Amino acid sequence: MIRVRFAPSPTGYLHVGGARTALFNYLFAKHNDGKFILRIEDTDLERSTAESEQSLLNTMEWLGFKWDEGPGVGGEYGPYRQSERMDIYKKMAHQLVEQDKAYEAYVYPEELEKIREELLAQKKSPHYNEEMLSQFDTPERREEYKAKGIEPVIYFKMPYKDYTINDLIKGEVTFKKGTVGDFVILRSTGLPTYNFAVVVDDALMKISHVIRGDDHLSNTLRQLAVFEGMEYPLPEFAHVSMILGPDGARLSKRHGATSVEKYQEMGYLPQSIMNYLALLSWSHPDEKEIMSMEEMVKEFTIERVNSSAAIYDEQKLRWMNGVYIRELDDDELTRYAKKYIIASGLMDETHFKSNYKWIREAVGSLKKKIHQFDEIPEKLEVFFKEPIFKKEWAQQIKDDDTDPAFIELYHQVKSADSWNIPDIYQLFKEVAKRVKVNSKKFYHMLRVVLTGEEDGPELVNVIHLIGRNQMLKRLERVVDMI
């Protein structure tokens, strides 16, 4: 049985890198009829918050992840929150001490720092071992600890040997002996450290494949030793490369929006985000780019995951979101647009409802223009605001020699007896029949006269939606001057 997990720590919003790791785990699990497990790594009490966890869960759901085991859904290997598994880690750590694979250390941080400095001064790696730390384990020190009510930390004895894994993405990776020294597995607070808790959890949760970012590759050495010390079978490993910012540095806040929440706010569709993220280090066998979740699940294999780092390209994500927006029908688009429109103050709830058909056409006319929903209100303004008339427009029209067309259009509009889209088309045909005109120039200036803008929604929609009276009014101002 294939069992994978995504194990975020609830210390902030879900990062796009994290979402990509989750996605790869998910695709791998679903492709192989396996289980996708969500585990919350909240052993860092200082930084973990319940709010972060909640937002993480919400975002995961919004993106479309469904976990088979984890917070909210349970499962037979729970609990799935590390903060609820404390006795397990404690028990495991002490078991290792009994087996002489780990030891207690009664050392104070200042003393440790001193050892470290000495080692550094001797140009040695700052690695600790039992010999260095056991000198502090005196009866007096033990008494002191007891009196102060603090617990000794537990160090894991790092065996002096090479470790090799066959990473599914990186291939054979060998960690040379002596690279790391003994390390803490249980803190003085009684809480486990990351490298220990992951192994205990992965082992107990019967995780078969550990798919994670390659920033954890170096940590794997310690984890390998712990797996061995606890006599648990090793899972398979697959280290996915990192996502970098445009400057080649690890993607972070200073590169702009990096949290999934932020993209949600800006009006990105979850399918665009997932589709784009899947394409970072992975590709469809036929180089297909736009894919549904089902297609991704169907085609995903770890062999096709590239092992080099990828630079995050927001522009391509934006393009892709545009592709998905264009696939939406007008009702769906309007549903998504609603909250942005209301938040902008262009319309209120009742106004929106009573003018639904009108707003739907207005929003629909924007479909090919937008890449994110938050662009909608601004582009909608032309339907709500009258442009401020500029005298230069009349001059420009005369220079373009399109003034006869404007005059003819004005008369046609004035005598028009109906105002639906086909009639508007007909009306323009009539104008063109009577006046020969450079259409490029004519339509451009017509847009300017009607909206005050150089570009915007479909002109027919603009004309239809502002209505005949507004059309006449706006035309009049310029026709009077030519």
Added chain:
RNA sequence: GCUCCUAUCGUCCAGUGGUCCAGGACAUCACCCUUUCAAGGUGGAGACCGGAGUUCGAACCUCCGUGGGAGCGCCA
């Protein structure tokens, strides 16, 4: 400093020893379509980090160099 990972168009990917004067996508440029703009269509420009080696033959294999990234916490 030590250890590990990595290196194909500006960017993301394809390519697993000959089918590659290297293919697709984003971005860019030109043209076409068009009731402006956009969307769409067609086309252009654009890359195998450097050096050795293995081989009849290397983008693909090996080594060295260089560049980039990551880890070395009682953070995860």
